Amino acid sequence: MLPIIFILPVLQLVILSNAATYEIKNITFGYVDADNSSTSGGLIERFESSMYFNVSEKFSSQKDAYTAMQDGSVDVYISIPTNFERDLQENQHNEIGVFIDAIDGSAAGVINVYANQIIRNYNKHIATDLIQVSDSVQQPSSIESIPLFWYNETLNYKTFMVPGILVLLVTMITLFLSGMNIVREKEIGTLEQINVTPIKKYQFIIGKLFPFWVLGMGLLTVGLILAKFIFNVPILGNLLLLYGYTSVYILVILGMGLFISNFTDTQQQAMFIAWFFIVIFILMSGLFTPIESMPKWAQILTEFNPIKYFVEIIRMVMLKGSGFTDIFPLAIKTLAYAIVMNGLAVWSYKKTT
């Protein structure tokens, strides 16, 4: 069992961190070029040279392109109207159509940005050409914004995701194992034998849960080592602070596990309930989607989500190098949560049936 407990999360961390990315590559791109001019050819060349787009084919008509999108063989296509070059030169202005498959809304948004970027750059390029030809108007000074991404300058998704996924693994393993543990004793009958002994409630509970606390800390250690050496995630903050916080955080999860144990009779039921909570916690943790964009009621609910606090703190400490005073407001909430959760769990645990 022990190898499974460590190997599976490590695999998950390695696989998920590579898979959970918002970068969109290998977009299949198509075009309908009714103009066949050098201007339209240049634009298509821009797309072809982009690393995000794979050029698939030239469609002879709008209808063909539409069919291709319908059967999923192309993600995006542009449609260049007839007399594109001529109209552009005459009117200094023209339009092309960009058609994006928006089944996956967030991917479509990203594709839109990429495509617009290429078209805008190309636009600037031909604009300067035109200006050189006419040579009359002075080139307008354009205002450009230069984005600077703090704490994650290269906008590397792994830097962002690995700490979050690590939180997820520590939580999942400790919740599942602690939730099923006491139920297992109920199932195989050892709990009945234990209950007839003079052992104290707190002794039994600590004895049952302490190993999982150690396990959680062990998982964090393994995960941090992987994050550092495989994914090269920076660890700017104080590790001691991170461990200190995690030691309190795991108490919350263990209390929850024990609480689930007390209200279930079989490991199956315990597993089902633990799974139910984990899914809600993960989706509402801000790990994959920002909490700020959730509706108001959901934002209030996330206040009760321990994973949210840990995700936030691990990112703050590892990526920003936040110190104790920065995480204090979140940490104090976690501590309160730990006290309430364990209080409830111990209170609901009965030695009689």
Place this chain on the structure above:
Amino acid sequence: MGILVKNISKSYDKVTALSNISLDVKPGELFGLIGPDGAGKTTLFRILTTLLIADKGQATVAGFDVLSDYKSIRNSVGYMPGRFSLYQDLTVEENLNFFATIFGTTIAENYDLIKDIYVQIEPFKNRRAGKLSGGMKQKLALSCALIHKPKVLFLDEPTTGVDPVSRKEFWEMLKRLRQKGITILVSTPYMDEAALCDRIALIQGGKILEIDIPKAIVGHFPKPLYNISASNMYSLITSLTHYEHTYSVFPFGEFVHYTDKREAMNVEEIKSYLVQQGLTNIHIERTQPTIEDTFMELAK
């Protein structure tokens, strides 16, 4: 200082498990609770070992009340549940050590009490409990229940699922434990084991049918009992069931236990009836009733 049960009742939702049970086990007595599955034996055990709270009535174990003094009871009783409930992934020795530690004692301290039993499993002390045979598991469970020198020992169907040789050995162990002054309450569905107890209570459907020493219980059997055997067991039973004077017919090993409605029955008359029914090789003889016969009679 034995066990005192007064008007205990317990029901689960709509099912009545125990209704108004009273019994009294003397200190140092080997007391048997005899009844079929579902009679309420385990429920009574769970109430007496403070795992369950009765709806009504009082009970004391070793002089302690099951409600107000449950902590003292947990210190002074040994409980062996019907289902093997030691840690299967700990070894024999680890299990014993674990339970000794929980009770704040050591194996060495009470070794003489469990010695007789433990020597038999000692050769396997490094084997995991889950890998032991049924008889060994039961010896280990008994050792664990005895490790803290309990005043009262509760054994819930200890011999269910155990081979006949181990069963016999087990009852001999219980007799030796009784000599050491431990009060033992044991439940069993096997009627033949009942005769080995000092006193027994016959229990069915949550009610106690009778409490007495085994011999006296057998003496309560109301009618003369006959062993009948014939060539074909099945048609023997069906023939006797349809016989007009039959009071009771039960298969019992190679015989049928038969009682008659009439005060004075005629053996020859039955014989000729059976011959008439096409049976051959008929033997009829008077026999002594067993606890099983009494139980069947009382449970009617």
